[in-house]
Amino acid sequence: MLPNWIVNIRTLVFVGISSSGLYGRIPLGFSELPNLKSLDLNSNENLSASASQLFWGSRRKIEEIDFSINKLHGKLPASLGNTTSLIYLDLSNNVVKGGIPSSIVVDLSSNHLKGSIPRPGVEVQLLDFSDNHFSCPLPENIGQIMPNLGFLSISRNQIIGAIPASIGELSSLIALDLSESLGQLNLLQTLHLSDNRLSGAISSALQNLSILETLDLGNNRLIGNIPPWIGEAFPSLRILRLGSNAFYGEIPPALSNLRSLQVLDVAENKLNGTIPASFGNLKAMAKIQNGLHYLFYGRFSFGGSSLHFFQENLNVNINGQPLVYTKILSLLSLLTSIDLSGNNLYGQLPEEITKLVGLVFLNLSRNHISGQIPKSISE
Structure with a gap:
C-alpha cells in the first residue's frame, strides 16, 4: 500500500512508483502538494x-500525471480543465466514465468515456481517445484548434457525421487512427481518401457503409489483398479506385457482384493471377449508358431556401494520361472504365469481358496478358 504519510512531504517535486505491485487506495493528499510536478503510479493494477x-485546480504546478493501468473510477472533475500547467495526462486502461473537460493533453484510451469529443483550449500534440463510447461527430474545426497535433486516435468508438475537411490542415500530424469508428457513418455515400500516405490494409469497418457509391483510396501506401467483402458490402457502389497502392494477390471475383459499378481502377499495384471471367457480370457495364445518372450527394437546406449538393469528382487514366472530371453530372452516364494496368496479371483475356458492351475504356497495359483477343470484342 501507499503510506498516507507520503502526502505530508510538502517539498515533493517528483513521485515515480510505477509497476511496483501497489494495492489499496491512492492517498488523496497528492492534490495538496504545492510543488509536485510529476506523479507516475502507472501499472499498479490493484x-x-x-x-x-x-x-x-489552477493553483497547482502539476505537469505530468500517469495513472494508467490502475483501477481509477468515477467521473473526471470539471476543475481538471483549469489545470493550465498540465502537459501530459495518461489515464488509459482504467474505468473512468462520463465526459471529458477541455483544455488538457490526454491519453484516455480504453475507458468508458462518452459524450462529445472535447475541444482543447491548448495546442495539444497527442490526443488518444481510442476504445471508449463516444458517439458524436469530430469537431469541424479540429485543424484550427489543434494545429500542433502530432498523434490523434479515436479508434474503436462510434463516430458519426462527416470527416471534417480541416483534418487536412494538421500539418504536424504523424499518426491518425480512426479505425473501427468510420463504420458508424451510415449515411456516407462518397469517401475520398486518395493522394495521402495511408498505410496498412483496408479496414473491415468500412463494410458497414452500406450505401456508399464512391470509394476512392487511390495513390496511398495500402497493402494486403483486396478484400472480397467489397463485392458484397456496397450494392450501390459506382466508383472504386484502389490504384497506385501496393495491393497483392489475385483480383477477387466477388467484385463482379457490384451491379452498379461503372469505374474500376486497381492499376499500379502488385496484383497477380488472371482476370476474373466473372467480370462479364458487371451489370452497369453490360449496357450502354444513355440516361442521365447524376452522381451527387447531400441535399441540404439552409434557411429553408437554397439547396446545395456535393458533386462527385473523378480521375481516370487513359493511355498513361490522367483525365480529371470535375463536378460529374451526366458525364458518368457516358463513362465506364476498367483499369488493370501496371500489375502482374497473366493468362488470356476472358471472352466474358466482351459482354460489357457499355465499356468505354479498358486498360490492360504493362501486364503479362497472352493469347488471342476474343473475336467477339468487335461485335
Missing part, C-alpha cells in the same frame, strides 16, 4: 481511487 477526488 491501486484504486475516485477520479473526481484526485485532480488539481
Whole structure:
C-alpha cells in the first residue's frame, strides 16, 4: 500500500512508483502538494481511487500525471480543465466514465468515456481517445484548434457525421487512427481518401457503409489483398479506385457482384493471377449508358431556401494520361472504365469481358496478358 504519510512531504517535486505491485487506495493528499510536478503510479493494477477526488485546480504546478493501468473510477472533475500547467495526462486502461473537460493533453484510451469529443483550449500534440463510447461527430474545426497535433486516435468508438475537411490542415500530424469508428457513418455515400500516405490494409469497418457509391483510396501506401467483402458490402457502389497502392494477390471475383459499378481502377499495384471471367457480370457495364445518372450527394437546406449538393469528382487514366472530371453530372452516364494496368496479371483475356458492351475504356497495359483477343470484342 501507499503510506498516507507520503502526502505530508510538502517539498515533493517528483513521485515515480510505477509497476511496483501497489494495492489499496491512492492517498488523496497528492492534490495538496504545492510543488509536485510529476506523479507516475502507472501499472499498479490493484491501486484504486475516485477520479473526481484526485485532480488539481489552477493553483497547482502539476505537469505530468500517469495513472494508467490502475483501477481509477468515477467521473473526471470539471476543475481538471483549469489545470493550465498540465502537459501530459495518461489515464488509459482504467474505468473512468462520463465526459471529458477541455483544455488538457490526454491519453484516455480504453475507458468508458462518452459524450462529445472535447475541444482543447491548448495546442495539444497527442490526443488518444481510442476504445471508449463516444458517439458524436469530430469537431469541424479540429485543424484550427489543434494545429500542433502530432498523434490523434479515436479508434474503436462510434463516430458519426462527416470527416471534417480541416483534418487536412494538421500539418504536424504523424499518426491518425480512426479505425473501427468510420463504420458508424451510415449515411456516407462518397469517401475520398486518395493522394495521402495511408498505410496498412483496408479496414473491415468500412463494410458497414452500406450505401456508399464512391470509394476512392487511390495513390496511398495500402497493402494486403483486396478484400472480397467489397463485392458484397456496397450494392450501390459506382466508383472504386484502389490504384497506385501496393495491393497483392489475385483480383477477387466477388467484385463482379457490384451491379452498379461503372469505374474500376486497381492499376499500379502488385496484383497477380488472371482476370476474373466473372467480370462479364458487371451489370452497369453490360449496357450502354444513355440516361442521365447524376452522381451527387447531400441535399441540404439552409434557411429553408437554397439547396446545395456535393458533386462527385473523378480521375481516370487513359493511355498513361490522367483525365480529371470535375463536378460529374451526366458525364458518368457516358463513362465506364476498367483499369488493370501496371500489375502482374497473366493468362488470356476472358471472352466474358466482351459482354460489357457499355465499356468505354479498358486498360490492360504493362501486364503479362497472352493469347488471342476474343473475336467477339468487335461485335
